Amino acid sequence: MIKFEHVSKQYERNGVTTQALNDINLTISKGDIYGIIGYSGAGKSTLVRLINFLEKPTQGNVIIQNKVLNQLSSTELRQTRQKIGMIFQHFNLLESKTVFENIAIPLILIKKDKHSIKQKVYELLEFVGLSDKANSYPKELSGGQKQRIGIARALANDPDILLCDEATSALDPQTTQAILDLIKKINEKYKITVVLITHEMHVIEQICHKVAVMEKGKIIEQGNVLEVFGQPKHQTTQNFVSSVINNQIPNGVVENLLEIEGKKDNIKLFKLEFLGRSASEPVMNSLILQQKVIVNILFAHMSEIEKTVLGSMFVQLKGNDSNIKQSVHYLRERGVQVTEIKHWEMSKNGNI
Numbered sequence: 001m002i003k004f005e006h007v008s009k010q011y012e013r014n015g016v017t018t019q020a021l022n023d024i025n026l027t028i029s030k031g032d033i034y035g036i037i038g039y040s041g042a043g044k045s046t047l048v049r050l051i052n053f054l055e056k057p058t059q060g061n062v063i064i065q066n067k068v069l070n071q072l073s074s075t076e077l078r079q080t081r082q083k084i085g086m087i088f089q090h091f092n093l094l095e096s097k098t099v100f101e102n103i104a105i106p107l108i109l110i111k112k113d114k115h116s117i118k119q120k121v122y123e124l125l126e127f128v129g130l131s132d133k134a135n136s137y138p139k140e141l142s143g144g145q146k147q148r149i150g151i152a153r154a155l156a157n158d159p160d161i162l163l164c165d166e167a168t169s170a171l172d173p174q175t176t177q178a179i180l181d182l183i184k185k186i187n188e189k190y191k192i193t194v195v196l197i198t199h200e201m202h203v204i205e206q207i208c209h210k211v212a213v214m215e216k217g218k219i220i221e222q223g224n225v226l227e228v229f230g231q232p233k234h235q236t237t238q239n240f241v242s243s244v245i246n247n248q249i250p251n252g253v254v255e256n257l258l259e260i261e262g263k264k265d266n267i268k269l270f271k272l273e274f275l276g277r278s279a280s281e282p283v284m285n286s287l288i289l290q291q292k293v294i295v296n297i298l299f300a301h302m303s304e305i306e307k308t309v310l311g312s313m314f315v316q317l318k319g320n321d322s323n324i325k326q327s328v329h330y331l332r333e334r335g336v337q338v339t340e341i342k343h344w345e346m347s348k349n350g351n352i
């Protein structure tokens with residue numbers, strides 16, 4: 001439904017060329033909630049602006065519903081754009097207009113009659129839970145309420161695609177959660193494809209099915225959220241993962257470990273990574289019961305992506321070499337990724 005084929009975009013300003021996008025290939029299927037994550041300047045906004053053709057690609061094709069955007073007449077382009085709604089970080093509401101008027105704008109632009117405008121606006125207000133605010137002005141609303149109005153306006157033309165440009169970045173965590181829930185409801189109820197750009201991993205983790213990680217105008221990893229974040233390959237992806245899953249042993253624990261290391265040669269330290277099934281099964285419990293090792297859990301962190309638990313744990317295994325080896329084998333057989341952490345790896349930076 002949305003396809004980028006070898007898309008590049010350069011901006012020219014005052015004789016300076018910026019390569020904002022570099023050979024982007026991306027397919028977003030109908031009904032997806034597709035997250036684009038990257039740090040500032042990665043090219044996310046440019047990518048999203050190409051979808052509604054606010055920007056044109058320098059090379060390559062952007063294809064929406066099998067239509068190549070740069071081959072459309074201006075009428076066709078306008079019609080395609082009408083089916084794409086957008087919400088913004090700072091809501092972009094007209095302060096001098098009431099909530100009703102703000103939501104009505106896209107309908108007035110396509111010359112809908114007054115009766116159907118009124119009907120649609122009230123239907124949308126009810127959907128976003130703000131029926132009582134029709135005559136309020138944006139300045140009388142909280143950030144979360146403003147974003148709900150932004151969402152209602154974006155839905156006025158019954159779009160096929162909803163673009164969300166850092167839509168929750170200006171909101172507190174609780175309001176963010178409520179807006180993400182609403183976006184999810186829109187996707188489920190109206191089958192609208194959602195493209196969401198963000199620099200916050202928890203946003204992706206909570207509602208996206210698929211993700212593309214961007215850096216310096218390129219997509220460095222893409223796929224199912226669970227696959228990309230379950231086994232991140234690129235350093236930037238790993239950094240995003242560690243922003244929600246604490247992958248490091250706290251310094252206090254490391255200090256203790258360094259003190260006892262060397263004194264006890266029958267203790268080994270391991271990092272265990274759980275993905276999916278292994279996280280929901282009592283693997284550690286059976287390890288303790290069935291293997292001849294003493295297990296000391298030092299630190300653990302779990303997170304949930306798409307109803308699948310993802311997590312890591314640092315454990316010490318105490319026993320003879322053969323029993324420890326057997327325990328590692330036992331864990332690996334049950335889908336746990338096991339990495340031994342050596343003494344020198346901890347002491348390098350005071351942490352792993």
Ligand SMILES: Nc1ncnc2c1ncn2[C@@H]1O[C@H](COP(=O)(O)OP(=O)(O)OP(=O)(O)O)[C@@H](O)[C@H]1O
Pocket residue numbers: 011012013018019020038039040041042043044045046047199
């Ligand atoms: N209109 C423009 N003219 C010139 N350069 C631009 C323009 N828009 C973006 N750029 C440059 O293109 C690169 C990508 O910018 P873009 O806004 O797409 O990134 P981003 O990932 O959305 O960043 P942010 O999260 O900070 O908005 C940056 O180097 C930026 O300075």
